[in-house]
Structures are given as structure tokens and as C-alpha cells.
Amino acid sequence: MDFVRRSFLTLGLLAAFATVLPGAHAEPASIVVASTTSTEQSGLFKHILPLFQKKTGIEVKVVALGTGQALDAARRGDADVVLVHDRPAEDKFVTEGFAKGRQDVMYNDFVLIGPKDDPAGIRGGKVDEAFRKIAAAKAPFVSRGDRSGTHSAELRSWKEAGVDLAAAKGEWYRDVGQGMGPALNTASSLGAYILADRGTWLSFKNRGDLTILVEGDPRLFNPYGVMLVNPDKHPTVKVKEGQAFIDWLVSPEGQQAIADYKIGGEQLFFPSAKKG
Amino acid sequence: MSQTFQETLCRLWTLDRDVLAIAWLSLRVSLMAVGIGLLLGIPLGALIAVARFPGRGAVVGLLNTFMGLPPVIVGLVLYLALSRSGPLGPFGLLFTPGAMVAAQAVLATPLVAALTRQVVADAEAHLGEQLRSLRLPALRRAGVLIYDTRFSLVTAALAAFGRAISEIGAVLVVGGNIDGHTRTMTTAISLETQKGDLSLALALGLVLMGLVLSVNAAVAVLRGHAARAYG
Numbered sequence: 001m002d003f004v005r006r007s008f009l010t011l012g013l014l015a016a017f018a019t020v021l022p023g024a025h026a027e028p029a030s031i032v033v034a035s036t037t038s039t040e041q042s043g044l045f046k047h048i049l050p051l052f053q054k055k056t057g058i059e060v061k062v063v064a065l066g067t068g069q070a071l072d073a074a075r076r077g078d079a080d081v082v083l084v085h086d087r088p089a090e091d092k093f094v095t096e097g098f099a100k101g102r103q104d105v106m107y108n109d110f111v112l113i114g115p116k117d118d119p120a121g122i123r124g125g126k127v128d129e130a131f132r133k134i135a136a137a138k139a140p141f142v143s144r145g146d147r148s149g150t151h152s153a154e155l156r157s158w159k160e161a162g163v164d165l166a167a168a169k170g171e172w173y174r175d176v177g178q179g180m181g182p183a184l185n186t187a188s189s190l191g192a193y194i195l196a197d198r199g200t201w202l203s204f205k206n207r208g209d210l211t212i213l214v215e216g217d218p219r220l221f222n223p224y225g226v227m228l229v230n231p232d233k234h235p236t237v238k239v240k241e242g243q244a245f246i247d248w249l250v251s252p253e254g255q256q257a258i259a260d261y262k263i264g265g266e267q268l269f270f271p272s273a274k275k276g
Numbered sequence: 277m278s279q280t281f282q283e284t285l286c287r288l289w290t291l292d293r294d295v296l297a298i299a300w301l302s303l304r305v306s307l308m309a310v311g312i313g314l315l316l317g318i319p320l321g322a323l324i325a326v327a328r329f330p331g332r333g334a335v336v337g338l339l340n341t342f343m344g345l346p347p348v349i350v351g352l353v354l355y356l357a358l359s360r361s362g363p364l365g366p367f368g369l370l371f372t373p374g375a376m377v378a379a380q381a382v383l384a385t386p387l388v389a390a391l392t393r394q395v396v397a398d399a400e401a402h403l404g405e406q407l408r409s410l411r412l413p414a415l416r417r418a419g420v421l422i423y424d425t426r427f428s429l430v431t432a433a434l435a436a437f438g439r440a441i442s443e444i445g446a447v448l449v450v451g452g453n454i455d456g457h458t459r460t461m462t463t464a465i466s467l468e469t470q471k472g473d474l475s476l477a478l479a480l481g482l483v484l485m486g487l488v489l490s491v492n493a494a495v496a497v498l499r500g501h502a503a504r505a506y507g
Contacts (some may be wrong), residue, residue, distance in 0.1 A: 032371055032452075041471050046455070063371060063452035077360030078370050181470030188472075206472030236360055236368070 030059035031241045034071075034079035036149055037179040039224070040064030042199030042268055047261040052248050058241045066179070068147030074098060074227075077234035080242040083249075085149035085197075085224045099227035105249050106258050106269040107223040110153055111201055112214035113184075114139075114193040122193075127217045131161035138172040140192035144183050145175035153222065154195045160219065184210070197222055199268040223272065226250075249273070283475035288482060294456075295464075295480065299487055302461040305373055305447070306440035309380030310388075313436045316381075317388025318429060322418035324389070325396035339393065342386030347379075348445030354379050355449050371452040376460070379446035384436040391432035396421045399428075430499050434492060441488060461487070 039045055040062060049060050065073060067084040071093050074082045083105065084090060090102050112130055114122065120137040122130035134141055135158075144151040158165045165173075176186050180200040187194040188208035196204075201212070214220075226246050231237045248254045255271035262268065324335060356362050358370040358378075369375045399421050400407065407417050422429070444462035451458035453467060461484040468477035 032454075037470070041467070061371065061452075061454040061457050063454060073359075076362075077365070179470050181472055185469070185472055204472045206474055234360055 028057055028059050029238075029241050030061055031080040031238050031245060032061045032063060032078065033081045033083060033245070034063050034065060034073045035083040036067050036070060036085060037064050037181070038085070038150065038197045038200050039083060041179070041181050042197075042203045043263070044199065044258070044261050044269060048254070048257045051257050052245065052254070055253075056244055056248070058244060060245060064179075066144075066146045066148030067152070071098075074229050077229070077236060079229060080238045081226065081228055081245055083224060083226045085222055086152045087223060087225070089149075089152065090225045090227065093227065097230060098233055099230050102225045102227045103246065103250055104272045104274060105224045105226045106255075107221060107272050108198050108269050109215065109222050110150065110195055110220040111198050111212045112193065112220075113187065113196050113201065113210050114213045115191040115209050116211050117209075118213060120193065123213045125214060127157055127214060127219045128161040130214045131157050131163055134193050135161075135163045135168045138170060140172050140174065140190050142183050142187040142190065142192045142194040143173060143175045144180065145177040146179065148179070149222070150180060150195060150197055157195065157219070202263045202266055202268055224269075280475050280478065284478040284482070287475050287479035291479060291483065295483060297456070298459055298464050299461055299483060301373065301459070302441055302484070303487060303491075305376045305460065306380060306437055308377045309384050309440045310433060310436045312377070312381040313384030313388045313440075314433055317385045317432075317436075318392050318422060319418070320385075321389035321392025322396045322422050323414065325393045326400060326417045326421065327414045336393065339386055339390045343390045345383060345386065346445065347383055347443045348449065350379055350382050351446035351449030354382065354446070358450060370450060371454060371458060373451070373458055375450040376447045376458060379450045380440040380443060383443060383446060384440050387439055388432050388436050391435060392422075392429060395425045395428045395432070399425045427499060427503055430495060434495060437491060438488065441484070 045062050053059055067086040067089060070082055070084050071089060073079050075098050093099055094102055120133045120139040122133050143154055176183050180196060184196060184204050185206055188206055188210050191209055226249055228242045228246055229237045231239050250273035255273055258269050258271050357364045358375055359365055444466055447460050448463050453459050453463040465477050465480045
């Protein structure tokens with residue numbers, strides 16, 4: 001009896017071990033894509049990845065991080081492809097030689113969100129003006145503070161509005177250091193202003209009293225780029241599968257899949273790959 | 277609040293196969309990690325309990341401190357080690373379930389060792405005279421005491437399981453929360469919270485607690501049977 005019980009335990013442990021060991025059973029070809037919380041949390045990947053996998057048999061494993069962190073993971077060789085949205089940081093990544101090139105994939109836009117009663121009075125205005133008014137009114141503002149693409153865009157906006165953030169910062173400026181969703185949750189409970197990407201906002205459910213106050217300003221344009229990690233830097237990069245994914249994303253078929261993703265009838269991302 | 281709770285109960289009925297797969301992965305990873313933790317932690321804890329060596333007090337203190345290892349630090353250190361640019365990079369473990377097992381095993385082992393040390397030390401205080409009179413070497417004494425306290429050590433295993441399955445800091449960093457691959461119950465709950473879908477997050481939380489409850493119940497039943505048969 002004791003022997004039987006022990007054998008069972010051992011067998012169970014071995015079986016469990018076998019299922020978690022890499023390569024213990026045949027796995028389909030797969031790549032790791034380091035991307036941003038906005039693409040994951042908006043549900044875009046859940047929509048397009050099954051289409052790609054059906055066509056090519058390649059499984060895409062998405063690690064959703066802030067843009068800065070995603071690029072760092074790729075620099076370390078922990079991803080095959082990066083899909084992010086911070087043009088200056090992407091260009092730096094290419095200049096450093098971690099990727100041989102960058103391709104446009106799609107864009108969406110940022111929206112400036114705030115409480116319906118709009119204490120700083122920014123509704124319907126321009127972005128610059130809105131940021132100046134928020135700082136002047138010291139109205140609660142939630143910042144991502146996580147080196148993400150959205151965080152970079154927010155910092156650029158303060159700068160372009162002529163607000164010296166270091167000097168103006170105070171109790172009203174809440175730096176939460178988290179992803180888009182948690183930052184929206186915080187803004188929702190504080191009744192604060194926040195800069196968000198439209199995709200995450202549309203799929204976000206816990207809105208409370210928040211609404212879109214400023215949108216459509218060209219300055220709120222938010223382009224996404226895709227890059228294959230340079231195999232010269234990291235020989236483990238799966239060039240063939242990674243390139244296949246990039247080629248599909250910018251192909252008419254991939255671009256159509258991106259355009260087809262809608263929430264409540266509203267399109268979240270707009271294809272922008274150059275035809276060629 | 278009450279509306280969220282009602283929604284939560286409704287969501288429980290509509291949870292799909294994805295959730296089952298996620299729960300199964302959580303269970304597998306945590307059981308594996310506890311298995312490793314027991315294999316390493318029990319002998320280690322018992323040896324520290326019976327052996328007499330200089331600096332033993334410091335070792336015990338260190339072991340007890342390691343029970344409180346912050347998971348996110350364990351995750352970060354393992355992330356750097358398992359990264360392609362890290363010393364263990366060639367194994368390609370980062371962002372796989374194997375990496376999550378490793379991280380949780382690092383958390384479980386000191387917990388098991390510290391609890392085992394306490395249980396075995398207490399048992400030795402009771403049986404010590406007799407044992408020492410047999411003049412057994414430390415290794416044999418440890419073995420005898422482990423066997424003697426085996427039912428109490430189940431609690432150490434359960435504590436380690438509880439820590440492993442409820443932990444998020446380490447699995448999130450080394451696993452990457454990849455959909456269908458390294459998404460566990462805790463990282464899924466965190467993701468749904470971030471998406472603002474609080475009722476789904478709560479529903480998943482209830483599933484996780486159900487899972488922990490089932491494991492504890494199963495262990496209690498097994499222990500009851502075993503105690504009657506061998507106690």
C-alpha cells in the first residue's frame with residue numbers, strides 16, 4: 001500500500017515535470033513578440049494572431065510590456081520581434097544596431113480623458129492648451145510613469161505645451177508607474193485627467209465618471225512600428241518565422257485583419273504599412 | 277459594489293475552457309515547484325535541525341528570513357539569469373512554464389526547509405535522548421525524525437503550495453503572462469483587473485480559491501487515510 005502510494009506520487013510528479021519541460025513534447029514553431037500593453041489589453045492580438053497561426057502554423061507568444069521595457073527585453077535577446085509605439089525610441093533601437101530596419105504597421109490615436117464635469121475646462125480644445133489649463137488649475141492628472149510609449153507621448157505633450165513639469169509637479173500629478181489599464185482604474189477612482197491610447201480606452205470597462213474631452217488633434221497621432229531583432233546581435237533570433245510574421249502584418253491580408261478589429265462598431269487601429 | 281458581485285456570480289457560469297487550461301497550468305506549475313521544494317527543503321531543514329556546527333544560529337536566522345523572499349525580486353534575479361544574455365540563457369527557459377516552476381521552487385524551498393527545521397527540532401527535543409543513545413550519525417537521525425514527523429510536514433507542503441499558487445510577482449516577470457502559454461490564474465486576474473473587467477477578475481479569483489480549497493481538502497482526506505493506516 002505504501003509502495004503503491006509512493007509510486008503514484010512519483011509518477012504524478014514525473015508526469016507533471018514532463019509537461020512543463022521545454023521540448024519534452026513536439027511544439028509547433030513559435031516566436032516571442034515583445035509588445036505593448038495597449039495592443040494586448042485592447043484585444044487586438046487575440047483577434048489577429050489566430051488568423052496568422054491558421055495560415056502559417058507559427059505560434060506567436062506575446063509578452064506585453066511598456067514600450068521601453070519591450071525594447072530592453074529585445075536588446076537582451078529575449079524576443080524575436082518587437083511591435084511598439086515610440087518613434088524616437090524605435091529609431092534609437094535601429095541606430096544601436098539591434099534591428100536592421102523598422103516598418104510602419106498601423107496607428108491609432110491618443111485621447112485626453114477626464115471627468116465629465118471637467119474642472120479645468122479643456123473640453124473640445126487643442127492639446128497644448130488643455131495641458132496648460134490642467135497644470136494651471138492643478139487638476140488631478142494620472143501619469144503612466146513607466147517609460148511606455150504613452151508615457152513618452154505625455155511627457156512630449158507637457159513639453160510642447162510649454163509646461164515645465166519638474167517645476168509644476170505637485171500633489172495633483174500622480175505618477176502611478178503602471179500599465180494603461182491600472183492607470184485608467186486610478187484616474188477613474190480619482191476623477192483625474194489622463195492621456196490614454198484610444199484602443200485601451202475603448203476596451204476599458206471600469207470608466208466610472210470618465211469621458212473623452214480632447215481628441216482629433218494631429219499631435220495625438222500614435223504610430224506603431226515593427227522590427228525584427230538583428231540576428232547578428234542575437235543568433236537565437238528566429239529570423240524565418242519572425243520575418244514571416246512581419247511580412248504578414250504589413251501584407252494586405254494582415255492589414256485587413258487589423259482594420260477589421262472593432263469594439264462596439266468602432267475601429268481601434270488603422271493600417272499604415274507602405275504598399276510595396 | 278453589490279452590482280459587481282452579482283455580475284461576478286453570473287460570470288462564474290460562463291467561464292470557458294480557456295479558464296480551465298489556465299487553472300490547470302497554475303496547478304501543474306505550483307505542484308511541480310512544491311515537489312522540488314519538498315525534495316530539497318525537507319532534507320535541508322532536517323539536517324540543520326539535527327546537526328551541530330558553528331554558526332548554526334545564523335543559518336537558522338537566514339533560513340527564516342528567506343521565508344520572506346520577495347517574489348518580485350526572485351523573479352527579477354531569475355529573469356536576468358535566464359535571459360538570453362544571462363548565464364543560463366542558452367537553455368532558452370525565459371518566458372516558458374519551466375521558468376515559472378524554477379521561480380516558485382526558489383520561493384518554496386526555504387519555506388519548506390524552515391518549517392521542517394522547526395518541526396524536526398521540536399521532535400528531536402522529545403526523542404533526542406533516545407536517539408542520541410543509539411549513537412546514530414546526523415544523517416540517519418534526520419531520516420528517522422523526518423519519518424516520525426511526516427504527518428506534520430504535510431502542513432509545510434501545504435504552506436509551500438499556498439505560497440506558490442497565489443504568487444504573481446515572480447511568474448509574471450519570468451513567464452511573461454503569454455496567452456495560452458504562461459498565463460496563470462494570478463496573472464490572468466491581474467490582466468483582467470488592468471482591463472477594468474473587475475467582475476471577471478473576481479470570478480477568476482473565486483476559481484483560484486476553489487482550486488486551493490480542493491487541493492487542501494484532497495490532502496486532508498489523504499492524510500486522514502494515511503494516519504489511520506500507519507499512524
